[in-house]
Every structure is written in structure tokens, then in C-alpha cells.
Amino acid sequence: MVTVQGRSLTGLWWRKPQACGAELQGGKLENDTRDDVDILTISKVSLMPEDVEKQLKPQEIADYLRF
Numbered sequence: 001m002v003t004v005q006g007r008s009l010t011g012l013w014w015r016k017p018q019a020c021g022a023e024l025q026g027g028k029l030e031n032d033t034r035d036d037v038d039i040l041t042i043s044k045v046s047l048m049p050e051d052v053e054k055q056l057k058p059q060e061i062a063d064y065l066r067f
Contacts, residue, residue, distance in 0.1 A: 002039040003032065010043065 001009050001022070009030055011022035020040075021031040025047075053061060 001037055001041070003036050004038045005036075006038075010047075012047070013040070 001013065001020075003009070009022060009024060011024040011030065013020065013022045015021075015034070018034060019031065020034055020037060021029060024030055049055075056064070
């Protein structure tokens with residue numbers, strides 16, 4: 001998302017009729033009105049770190065998928 005002030009933010013987004021917001025990396029919450037949003041796009045890449053499955057043990061992968 002890019003705000004009308006020119007800030008670029010990436011996170012997990014939610015939106016309601018008059019508001020929108022995101023949970024950004026590190027758990028920070030960002031809340032804006034829909035009038036504050038200039039551009040809202042869907043990322044072509046995942047927020048999941050690349051090759052994360054190579055860093056996890058089989059049980060950790062199973063736990064993640066179960067979650």
C-alpha cells in the first residue's frame with residue numbers, strides 16, 4: 001500500500017467500509033482511513049521467508065501446517 005503522503009507499507013491487510021489497516025513485520029499495527037490510501041496492490045511474493053522449509057525440522061513443518 002502507498003498512502004497519499006507517499007509512505008509505502010507491506011503487511012497483512014484488512015479493510016472495512018471506512019477504514020483499513022495492516023499488521024506489519026514485527027507485529028506493529030497500522031490503521032488508516034480509506035481516504036489515506038493512494039495505491040493498494042497484492043504482492044507477487046509471499047511474506048514467508050524464502051526456503052524456510054530448509055530451516056525447519058520435520059515436526060516444526062507439521063506443526064505449522066496443522067496451525
